[in-house]
Amino acid sequence: MIARFILTWGALPLCSLLAQEISVTLSPEECAPGDLVRLSFQLESEAFTKMVVTKLSPEGIHPVFTEKRPIEFNPQTQRYEQKEHWIVQAMHSGEFLFSELMVTLEGLVNVEPVKIEPVQLTVTGYTETEDSPTPEAWPTYLENQQPTFSWLWGAIIIAICFAFYGLIQSKKKMGLIQQDVTEEDLLSLISHRLRCGAFPADTIERWLETDDAQDKHVLRKLLQQALYAKTYDRDALLEHLDKEAPV
Structure with a gap:
């Protein structure tokens, strides 16, 4: 099910008319309890804006998690694109109507919240089968069956437990390290990743949200252009990064 809404604002002059298109997709449209x-919500806009979707789920629908994609500029369509996915789970069978969906476009003036048309999810119950009066057969006994080496299985399980414990401790350590990263360290990390041939989009977004980014106008503009427009001069960007945070 795909619903599209094309929004325009006639209060603007013709030369600066802004067109926004919102697509809503439900997949699958029919499922069983627990599936x-x-x-999904997708916004295509000619002007840079941020889509905010209200999270109102019908009774009997359990929200699992929300996935938001960063805003990207499509050079082919000359539009900004952004996506947001809700992963939900039905607790029981029935018809569920998402009727309170609202989308707010931040960054645009004189734009009211947009009410999305209701989206329906059909949840079918499990079919019942009658029990057979015939008893099930006993499993075949194998006279030459080899004995189970319980000690070997125990050693394997212990090794797996130690591996999981080490992995959890490693992730906790990495999480603490990331929490201690300062604003200057973020710039150093961005510079290092660019020199390695990678594009650290997540790290750039984190730095743009800091107070340090508000004071560095030129660097902030270069990083925003690299992140959203996908066009940037790598050497010029590294030169500005070296001035702010030496590698």
Whole structure:
């Protein structure tokens, strides 16, 4: 199910008319209780704006998690694109109507919240089968069956437990390290990743949200252009990064 809404604002002059298109997709449209369902929202806009979707789920629908994609500029369509996915789970069978969906476009003036048309999810119950009066057969006994080496299985399980414990401790350590990263360290990390041939989009977004980014106008503009427009001069960007945070 795909619903599209094309929004325009006639209060603007013709030369600066802004067109926004919102697409809503439900996949699958029919499922069984406990199945995961994806409700997706996609916004295409000529002007840079941020889409905010209200999270109102019908009774009997359990929200699992929300996935938001960063805003990207499509050079082919000359539009900004952004996506948001809700992963939900139906607790029981029935018809569920997502009727309170609202989208707010931040960054645009004189734009009211947009009410999305209701989206329906059908959840079918499990079919019942009658029990057979015939008893099930006993499993075949194998006279030459080899004995189970319980000690070997125990050693394997212990090794797996130690491996998981080490992995959890490693992730905790990495999380503490990331929490201690300062604003200057973020710039050093961005510079290092660019020199390695990678593009650290997540790290750039984190730095743009800091107070340090508000004071560095030129560097902030270069990083925003690299992140959203996908066009940037790598050497010029590294030169500005070296001035702010030496590698």
